[in-house]
Structure formats: C-alpha cells, structure tokens
Amino acid sequence: MANDTLSKLAPPALAVVLPAYNESGNLGPLITEIDAALKDVAHEIVVTDDGSTDDTQARLIALKTKFPQLRVLSHRKNAGQSRGLRTAIIAARAPMIATLDSDGQNVPADIPALYAQIIRDDAPETLGMVGGRRAKRKDTVAKRLGSRIGNGVRKRLLHDEADDTGCGLKVFRRQAFLELPYFDHIHRYLPALMLREGYVCEYRDVDHRERGEGESKYTNFGRLKVSIADLRGVRWLISRARQSGGYDEI
Numbered sequence: 001m002a003n004d005t006l007s008k009l010a011p012p013a014l015a016v017v018l019p020a021y022n023e024s025g026n027l028g029p030l031i032t033e034i035d036a037a038l039k040d041v042a043h044e045i046v047v048t049d050d051g052s053t054d055d056t057q058a059r060l061i062a063l064k065t066k067f068p069q070l071r072v073l074s075h076r077k078n079a080g081q082s083r084g085l086r087t088a089i090i091a092a093r094a095p096m097i098a099t100l101d102s103d104g105q106n107v108p109a110d111i112p113a114l115y116a117q118i119i120r121d122d123a124p125e126t127l128g129m130v131g132g133r134r135a136k137r138k139d140t141v142a143k144r145l146g147s148r149i150g151n152g153v154r155k156r157l158l159h160d161e162a163d164d165t166g167c168g169l170k171v172f173r174r175q176a177f178l179e180l181p182y183f184d185h186i187h188r189y190l191p192a193l194m195l196r197e198g199y200v201c202e203y204r205d206v207d208h209r210e211r212g213e214g215e216s217k218y219t220n221f222g223r224l225k226v227s228i229a230d231l232r233g234v235r236w237l238i239s240r241a242r243q244s245g246g247y248d249e250i
Contacts, residue, residue, distance in 0.1 A: 012044040012069070014115055015092035015174070019084025020102040021050040024059045025213030031063055031070060033108040034100075041115065046071045046088040047102075051078035082186045089177055097177065099187070101168035104212035106132070114171040114204055128176040128199025129190060131162060132169035132206035150227060157231055158238065160192035162203065169206050173199075181237060185226055189234050196241045 016034050020027060027047070034045055049057045049072065060072040073087055089097055096115065100106035114130045117123070151163060165188050172190070180186065180193045191201045 010042040012094040015094035017088035023102040026104045037108040048084035050084040106169040107207040110206040129172035132167040134208040135205040158192040162191040
C-alpha cells in the first residue's frame with residue numbers, strides 16, 4: 001500500500017497479521033470476514049505472502065482495491081509460518097496484534113472478544129497475550145490426537161499452562177512479541193516465552209471450522225521431527241532467563 005493511502009487512514013489500534021503460502025482461494029472470504037468483524041475497531045490487515053507458487057499474490061493485490069487497510073508483504077523466498085508472522089508484526093503500525101491462520105479454520109468473529117479481554121480496564125498490568133483455545137476442533141482424528149499428545153508433552157516440560165498452543169488465533173502486545181527471542185516455529189511456544197519475559201497469559205474458548213480450500217502444510221510426523229529440538233531449545237532459554245521485576249527511570 002502506498003504511504004499516502006496509509007496516511008489517510010485512522011491510526012490502527014489492532015493489526016491482524018496473516019502468513020499465507022498458497023492460500024489463494026481462502027484469502028478473499030477471510031479478509032472480508034476480518035473486516036466485518038472489526039467494523040468498530042480501527043484496524044489494519046497485514047498479510048505476508050511467503051513465496052507462494054499459486055496466484056496468492058495476485059489475489060491479494062486485487063483485494064487491496066476493496067480493502068484500503070490491507071497491506072501486502074512478499075517474501076522473496078519461502079521462509080515458513082513463523083517468519084511470515086514476524087515480518088508482518090515488524091511492519092505493523094498498531095500496538096496490538098491479532099494472528100490467525102490463512103486457511104480459514106479460525107473464525108474472525110472471535111477476534112473482538114480476545115481484543116476486549118486484553119484491553120479491559122481491570123486486566124493485569126503485565127497481561128501480554130490472550131490465546132484462543134479451540135473448543136471443538138474440526139480436524140481429522142489423527143490431527144486431534146497428535147495435537148493432544150504434543151500439547152500434553154509441551155505443557156509438562158515447559159509449565160506454560162496452555163492447553164492449545166496450536167490455535168492460530170491469538171491477540172498480544174506487539175512490543176511483548178518483539179522482546180521474545182526469535183527462532184523458526186516460535187509461534188508454537190508464545191505462552192512459554194511470554195511467561196519467560198514476565199508477562200501474564202490468559203485464554204479464551206474460540207470456534208473452529210474445516211479448512212476452506214487447499215491443503216494443510218503440516219503433518220504429525222513433520223511436527224514431531226522439529227518439536228524435539230524446539231522443546232530442548234525453549235527449555236534452555238527458560239533456564240537462562242533472569243527477571244529484573246521491571247525498571248524505573250531515576
């Protein structure tokens with residue numbers, strides 16, 4: 001989006017960020033839903049095209065004419081979901097970030113409730129994230145079983161008290177995310193890393209639905225391969241953290 005167009009829009013309070021890889025058929029309906037769900041919130045939608053090989057980029061460019069708050073970033077080569085999220089979060093202008101998957105399984109109508117929870121007047125001062133928790137997952141039995149086992153192992157090892165870190169729908173403070181150490185697949189460990197930095201995490205049940213078009217980019221075996229190394233790395237990061245209790249300028 002051109003800078004002169006951005007300057008005419010109200011400063012966004014919330015940025016919805018989406019990493020997209022070969023999700024051409026899902027983006028139009030999803031962005032339409034996001035915009036409708038946030039009609040009462042000044043927002044921007046920042047999509048990172050992660051080196052798609054279909055017409056995802058062309059579809060996004062066409063959508064910009066209908067949605068002036070849509071911004072499209074394009075990776076020069078595929079770098080994965082976490083990098084796509086980080087690219088969009090760095091580019092975002094809003095202090096609050098909402099993430100969701102581009103496959104259409106997360107329901108945009110749930111975003112306002114998570115956003116209201118994190119900005120409420122009586123929220124803990126250090127509340128850094130409100131994570132979605134899929135109450136009724138619309139996935140295969142194999143995926144649900146794999147996720148249940150993975151969440152159980154992760155929760156036991158990292159003590160993050162999160163029941164569903166695989167849910168793509170989250171709302172968090174942009175600054176809190178930028179304070180976290182970055183690595184590939186960081187999006188699956190946000191609660192543990194937020195806690196490491198002294199933030200509080202809360203959770204809320206959200207809806208879930210079947211994928212729109214296209215195919216899933218993940219398998220249980222693929223996740224297992226990287227999870228072993230990731231868990232070891234995150235446990236090491238947690239063990240090396242020291243808290244200052246905050247700071248005062250004097």
